[in-house]
Structures are given as structure tokens and as C-alpha cells.
Amino acid sequence: EPEVTQTPSHQVTQMGQEVILRCVPISNHLYFYWYRQILGQKVEFLVSFYNNEISEKSEIFDDQFSVERPDGSNFTLKIRSTKLEDSAMYFCASRIERTNEKLFFGSGTQLSVL
Amino acid sequence: GDSVTQMEGPVTLSEEAFLTINCTYTATGYPSLFWYVQYPGEGLQLLLKATKADDKGSNKGFEATYRKETTSFHLEKGSVQVSDSAVYFCALRIPAAGNKLTFGGGTRVLVKP
Numbered sequence: 001e002p003e004v005t006q007t008p009s010h011q012v013t014q015m016g017q018e019v020i021l022r023c024v025p026i027s028n029h030l031y032f033y034w035y036r037q038i039l040g041q042k043v044e045f046l047v048s049f050y051n052n053e054i055s056e057k058s059e060i061f062d063d064q065f066s067v068e069r070p071d072g073s074n075f076t077l078k079i080r081s082t083k084l085e086d087s088a089m090y091f092c093a094s095r096i097e098r099t100n101e102k103l104f105f106g107s108g109t110q111l112s113v114l
Numbered sequence: 115g116d117s118v119t120q121m122e123g124p125v126t127l128s129e130e131a132f133l134t135i136n137c138t139y140t141a142t143g144y145p146s147l148f149w150y151v152q153y154p155g156e157g158l159q160l161l162l163k164a165t166k167a168d169d170k171g172s173n174k175g176f177e178a179t180y181r182k183e184t185t186s187f188h189l190e191k192g193s194v195q196v197s198d199s200a201v202y203f204c205a206l207r208i209p210a211a212g213n214k215l216t217f218g219g220g221t222r223v224l225v226k227p
Contacts, residue, residue, distance in 0.1 A: 043215075
């Protein structure tokens with residue numbers, strides 16, 4: 001079965017640094033998402049992206065966050081100035097079309113902010 | 115707002131035991147309901163879904179029935195295997211309100227031989 005690929009699997013950074021989390025969605029998918037899970041908490045929606053623009057975002061997704069699909073294959077999440085509370089597992093996901101319920105998730109990037 | 119509550123784990127079972135993971139929800143609209151599973155080292159995978167009341171989703175021996183009257187979507191499997199050891203997430207989506215999934219906290223299941 002096709003896979004969503006996320007790199008790196010673990011990222012350690014210092015508070016205040018910028019990080020970019022990378023995802024390669026499934027090639028014919030059109031809708032892209034980022035979710036995160038802080039240790040011991042629920043998986044939370046961050047943002048959805050379609051047709052090169054954000055279609056929906058949560059309250060968590062403030063000005064420190066941005067997403068981009070720079071080259072038609074990668075889908076990135078950038079955190080401009082990381083905070084301790086950004087430490088979490090970040091999941092990328094993609095869907096082939098809006099009405100298809102099946103969302104494919106990557107295995108996640110564990111971000112640790114020190 | 116929308117929310118999903120599922121039983122906390124870990125749940126430890128012996129092989130061939132019966133598994134139930136409770137899930138209840140609150141939703142502002144008419145949700146579609148899902149169970150996702152995360153095996154060690156992997157991403158979340160859709161296990162089963164139900165899109166309207168009284169629908170039963172099933173896959174790999176797992177079942178869950180959409181109960182609108184009790185706002186529940188409990189996951190069951192009659193005879194678990196060691197390979198079912200994973201974290202199970204209940205989730206909902208309001209189709210009329212966008213694409214985002216609202217997840218429960220996840221339940222870790224450990225099946226011992």
C-alpha cells in the first residue's frame with residue numbers, strides 16, 4: 001500500500017530555533033494535513049491544505065507556524081521560533097479527495113524542544 | 115465543541131480474549147465516526163468507519179456500531195491476537211464542517227501470548 005513518508009523521525013532543537021518538518025504525501029493525493037500529539041494528550045488537528053493554500057486551521061496554528069508545498073511532492077511544516085510546549089509528535093496525513101474518508105498518516109516526527 | 119472520549123489504557127489481555135474499547139462523543143453536527151490503529155513505529159491507519167446511525171463498521175475481526183441514542187462507537191473484537199497490540203484511536207469528523215478529525219486520547223492495548 002502507498003505510504004506517507006515523514007523525515008526526520010526525531011528532531012531535537014533549542015528553544016527559539018526554527019524547525020522544518022518534512023512530509024512526502026502519496027503522489028496522487030490532493031488534500032494534506034498536519035496533526036500533533038503532545039505526550040499523554042490527544043491527537044490535535046493543526047492545519048489542512050489544498051490547492052496550494054490553507055483550507056482550515058486550528059487555534060494552535062498561530063503565526064509561528066506555516067506550511068508549504070514547495071515542489072509538488074514535499075509538504076512542510078515550519079515552526080519559526082520553537083517553544084518548549086511545541087514538543088510533540090507531529091503527524092502528516094493526506095487524502096486523495098475531499099469526499100474520500102480514508103486519511104493516510106505518516107509515522108510521525110518526534111520534536112523535542114530543549 | 116466536538117469531542118471524543120475513550121477509555122484510558124493500557125488494556126492488557128491474553129490471546130483469544132474479548133476486547134472492548136469504549137468510545138463516546140459529543141458533536142455539534144452529524145458526525146462520521148472512525149477507529150484508527152497505530153502499530154509500534156508506524157503511522158495511524160484507518161481501521162473502520164461508520165457514517166450514519168446504526169451502521170456497523172468492520173475490519174480484521176474488529177467491529178463498531180454507530181449508536182446515535184447513546185452517542186457511542188465502541189470497538190470490539192471477539193478473539194484478540196498478539197499482533198493486535200497497538201494504540202487505538204476513536205475519532206469523528208463533521209462532513210459539513212470541514213475535513214478535520216477530532217480524536218480521542220487513544221487506548222493502548224497489549225495482548226500477551
